[in-house]
Amino acid sequence: MGIDWTGARAGSLSLTDSLAVAIERQIVAGRLGHGDRLPAERELAAQLGVSRGSLREALDQLERRGVIDRRRGRGTSVVDRTRTDSADQLATAFTDEPVGALEALEVRACLEPSIAARAARRATAADVALLEAALRETERAEGPEEFMERDRTFHRTIAHITHNPLLVRMVDRTRDVLDLSRRGQELGPASRAVANEEHRAIFRAVADRDPVAAAAAAEAHLEGIRAELEGEVDPPH
Numbered sequence: 169m170g171i172d173w174t175g176a177r178a179g180s181l182s183l184t185d186s187l188a189v190a191i192e193r194q195i196v197a198g199r200l201g202h203g204d205r206l207p208a209e210r211e212l213a214a215q216l217g218v219s220r221g222s223l224r225e226a227l228d229q230l231e232r233r234g235v236i237d238r239r240r241g242r243g244t245s246v247v248d249r250t251r252t253d254s255a256d257q258l259a260t261a262f263t264d265e266p267v268g269a270l271e272a273l274e275v276r277a278c279l280e281p282s283i284a285a286r287a288a289r290r291a292t293a294a295d296v297a298l299l300e301a302a303l304r305e306t307e308r309a310e311g312p313e314e315f316m317e318r319d320r321t322f323h324r325t326i327a328h329i330t331h332n333p334l335l336v337r338m339v340d341r342t343r344d345v346l347d348l349s350r351r352g353q354e355l356g357p358a359s360r361a362v363a364n365e366e367h368r369a370i371f372r373a374v375a376d377r378d379p380v381a382a383a384a385a386a387e388a389h390l391e392g393i394r395a396e397l398e399g400e401v402d403p404p405h
Contacts, residue, residue: 181293181294181297183218183222184222184225184226184229185226185229185293185294185297186297187216187218187222187223187225187226188226188227188229188230188294189294189297189298189301190216191206191226191227191230191235191236192230192235192294192298193298193301193302195235195246195248196298196302196321196324196325196328197302197305197318197321197324198321200246201246201248202246202247202248203245203246204245204246205243205244205245205246206236206243206244206245206246208243209223209224209227209244227244234247234249235247249333250333250334250336250337250340269345269346269397270394270397270398271345272342272343272345272346273342273346273390273393273394273397275338275342276339276342276343276346276390277387277390277391277394279335279338279339279342280323280326280327280339280386280390281382281383281384281386281387281390282383283326283327283330283335283339283386284326284370284373284374284379284382284383284385284386285379285380285382285383286330286332286335286379287299287326287327287329287330287374287382288373288374288376288377288378288379288381288382289377289379290329290330290331291329291374291375291377292329295329296374296375298325298328298329299322299325299326299329299371299374299375300371300375302318302321302322302325303322303367303368303371305318305321305322306318306319306321306322306364306367307364307367309360312356312360315360315363316347319363319367320343320347322367323339323343324336324339324340324343326339326370326374326386327339329374362392363389363392366385366388366389366392367389369381369385369388369389370382370385370386370389372385373385
């Protein structure tokens, strides 16, 4: 599958939770898409370096949460609940007409602070580990293109841990519009460092289960992007 499972067993979670987070990371990041099949248990356990029993417990957990579908004789496939007809209709309703970057950002500003607050209220220990993994991947990004891809995954993960797939789809759609408008924009090391610090503030608030701080951190981050788009400051993100 070409997936790097490095760090799958990192952190203070139980082995079962760590394995579930490792698999879910690939789904949220889009490396495993809706309908993709996971390797057979024996093969996947070998890739992860764990016993089949431990892997099976993690898969049971993901199945209960509706992240995967397991059927005898057909194997295990990924379920992405954000990719539904109703979610797509809701998410694309506001893009029937051309939308500018500032308009898309304004939608993000209406949505994402509230989403961050909900994430802080609802996040489980596994959800916090999932968001931390997304944060670390963003911080390790090399170059502007990789950073933008991982930045998108970080924000998608915040929506994902609200456990509301419609919110994920809305974040996806507004980001589609914003990214299109910023194509070719160069993000230097200093700009990425500022964005990473803002991401850390959001993460800390979610990890602390502090919805007020999470909303404020998300709002501050988006305000920096707005200032960039309006040409008020050097690009922070």
